[in-house]
Every structure is written in C-alpha cells, then in structure tokens.
Amino acid sequence: MSDRTRELNLWxxxxxxxxxxxxxxxxxxxxxxxxxxxEAAEYILKQSADAHTVGFGxxxxxxxxxxTADLTAQGKEILNxxxxxxxxxxxxxxxxxxxxxxxxxxxxxAVTLDGCIVNIDGNGNRVAAxxxxxxxxxxxxxxxxxxxxxVSDAIRRIKDKSAPPNAMRLGRQTPCAATGFCSDxxxxxxxxxxxxxxxxxxxxxxxxxxxxxxxxxx
Numbered sequence: 001m002s003d004r005t006r007e008l009n010l011w012x013x014x015x016x017x018x019x020x021x022x023x024x025x026x027x028x029x030x031x032x033x034x035x036x037x038x039e040a041a042e043y044i045l046k047q048s049a050d051a052h053t054v055g056f057g058x059x060x061x062x063x064x065x066x067x068t069a070d071l072t073a074q075g076k077e078i079l080n081x082x083x084x085x086x087x088x089x090x091x092x093x094x095x096x097x098x099x100x101x102x103x104x105x106x107x108x109x110a111v112t113l114d115g116c117i118v119n120i121d122g123n124g125n126r127v128a129a130x131x132x133x134x135x136x137x138x139x140x141x142x143x144x145x146x147x148x149x150x151v152s153d154a155i156r157r158i159k160d161k162s163a164p165p166n167a168m169r170l171g172r173q174t175p176c177a178a179t180g181f182c183s184d185x186x187x188x189x190x191x192x193x194x195x196x197x198x199x200x201x202x203x204x205x206x207x208x209x210x211x212x213x214x215x216x217x218x
Contacts, residue, residue, distance in 0.1 A: 017211045053077045054102065107139065110157045
C-alpha cells in the first residue's frame, strides 16, 4: 500500500470514528476519539487514578493495550479471570467481583455508526458488568468494530468475524471453531448465549467509550 493510499484510508476511518463519537455522545455516553491505541491506554491510566480494583472483561482490544503492568505499579488490584493457572472456582469468584469493581475495562463486539453497542457473550459476566455495578466502565472500540448498518448488521458482524476466532481461541468444540464460519449451532460449548444492545448509557453507570482509529481485537 502506498503512503498516499494509507493516508486516504486513515482520513476516511478518522471521519467515521469521529461521527461515531458524536452519535455516542448523543446517546449520553462519554465518548472520546483516540488517534491510536497508545492514546486510549493513556486515557484509561488517567481515569484509573481513584480506582482500587480494576476488572478486565476478557477483551483482546483491552489486552492489546498492555495495561496490567502499569496498573499494578499504581497499586491497583487486578481482577482478570483470564490469568493462567486459575482454578475454575477462582475464575468464577473473580468474575463475580468484577461486577462491583471500581473500574471495569472491556471491548465491544460491534457498534453501529449511529451509536448502539452490541455484544454477544457466553456467560454474560462481561455484559453484566458493563451495564451495572462497577463505579466506572470504559469500553474500547477499534475502527474495525464500527458497523455502517443497524443492530441486525452488528449481530451478523459478530457471528461472522468475532465468534469463530474467539471460539477457536477459547478451545471450544463448536462447528465455527473448526470451520471458521457461524452455523448458528446448538452446541453445549457455544459462546453465543447472551446478546445485549445498549441503546444509550445505562442510567447509573459512568460509561466511557474510546473510539480508536486502529483495528483492535476481533
């Protein structure tokens, strides 16, 4: 790709990201445009100043920001059920504690350009903490998660582009983990159990959305 082509693509994606920020703000979210992942990380670190406990919702977008070391150095207690060597009981306990942590960090599976945040979960712990409980929620949205369509298009994006690689990543025995294509299965190991649509900011949640002009997560 030439520098000029890259420049034009970046200009186009910035316009789309900024339009999403405007539309999220109209839905009463605290929406912030970030030119790059580093800006998003710096914003989160500033917002974490008063937090004692920080929950991670299992998001690759957040994991890509590599925040754990900096937050730990600040003295935060990290609640991440994805840490290795945890027992199943420890994972469940951490997920429960995430519901009332000071700061909860997550990504989103898809966001419509007009500002609806759409997610599909297996357990529902991530979307539960996103909606109510934590003192502050910050959701990181890469430009690749923006859908120029309605909620049904967002759900289709999740099932086509997010669910199969996530099922494979999690070692699930599902058709999509083998084929790479959603078959709307009834497998007991499917990761698509809970679908949520945030039409606007949950009333009692201090909810921030960082729209990043980079591809982040799946």
